[in-house]
Amino acid sequence: MLVEEIAVKKLVEECLEAKCAAAREHDISLEAKLNDARATVRGDRRLLRAALTNLVEIAIRHNRPGGKVTIAYHYDPSRESIVVEDNGRGLPYEDLRSIRDLFCRAAVPGMYDVEEIDAELLGFSIVKDIADLHGGRVGVRSLEGEGSTFTLYLPRRQRGVA
Numbered sequence: 001m002l003v004e005e006i007a008v009k010k011l012v013e014e015c016l017e018a019k020c021a022a023a024r025e026h027d028i029s030l031e032a033k034l035n036d037a038r039a040t041v042r043g044d045r046r047l048l049r050a051a052l053t054n055l056v057e058i059a060i061r062h063n064r065p066g067g068k069v070t071i072a073y074h075y076d077p078s079r080e081s082i083v084v085e086d087n088g089r090g091l092p093y094e095d096l097r098s099i100r101d102l103f104c105r106a107a108v109p110g111m112y113d114v115e116e117i118d119a120e121l122l123g124f125s126i127v128k129d130i131a132d133l134h135g136g137r138v139g140v141r142s143l144e145g146e147g148s149t150f151t152l153y154l155p156r157r158q159r160g161v162a
Contacts, residue, residue, distance in 0.1 A: 001044045001133060008039040008073045008082065015052040015071065019060065027065040028086075030056070033072040041080055041154055043134045048082075048152075051130040051138075054123040055084040055150040062148060063088030077156065079136070084150045091142040127152065 009032075016030045023030045041048070052071065059069040067088045074081040124138075127150075131138045135155045142148035 001047065003042060003044060005040050005042055006045050006048065008041055009034055009037050011041075011045065011049060011052065012071045012073070012082075014049055015056055018049075018053050019056045022057065022060055023069065026060055026063065027067075028060050028063050029068045031068060031070045033070055035073065036075070039073050039075065039080075041082075043154065047130045047133065051127045051152055052082060052084065054127050055152070058123055059084050059086035059088070059148065059150065062086060062091060079156055080154045082152045082154070084152075085147065087147040090144040090146050091140070091148055092144055096140065096142060 012032045012034065016032060020030060056069055056071065063069065063086045067086060069084065069086045072083045072085070074083060124140075127138050131152055131154075136153045139151040139153065140148065141151075
């Protein structure tokens with residue numbers, strides 16, 4: 001893992017650029033809401049870009065024509081968050097349970113065979129693994145008919161004392 005200081009604005013722009021054709025194809029608008037254009041996170045650029053790209057792809061697939069996907073950045077004293085939000089169909093309760101079960105898979109060895117994991121759950125699994133590598137976590141909130149919010153939580157980087 002190559003850890004570096006990454007400009008959140010650049011990371012989000014790269015992700016949105018990678019998904020603009022898919023969004024256009026599904027009649028979905030993409031938007032960035034970054035309150036601080038100078039915000040940075042510390043991590044592996046390639047891995048964090050893959051995590052965000054997966055979340056945007058999922059948000060596009062679960063949206064409706066004319067919908068919107070927004071990426072935002074939030075900072076608080078204990079953590080930094082990159083949020084992917086859509087106003088689409090939302091995830092059914094059973095899908096949320098499957099995601100939760102997948103995220104808890106380490107507690108139940110052998111619970112899933114490779115054939116049982118569909119592509120979408122694999123995308124969530126990749127995001128979770130990337131969050132774990134960075135000492136963070138991933139959250140999912142969804143309500144059928146109203147959309148979903150996927151949050152990549154990263155721990156606040158420690159600042160050196162002079």
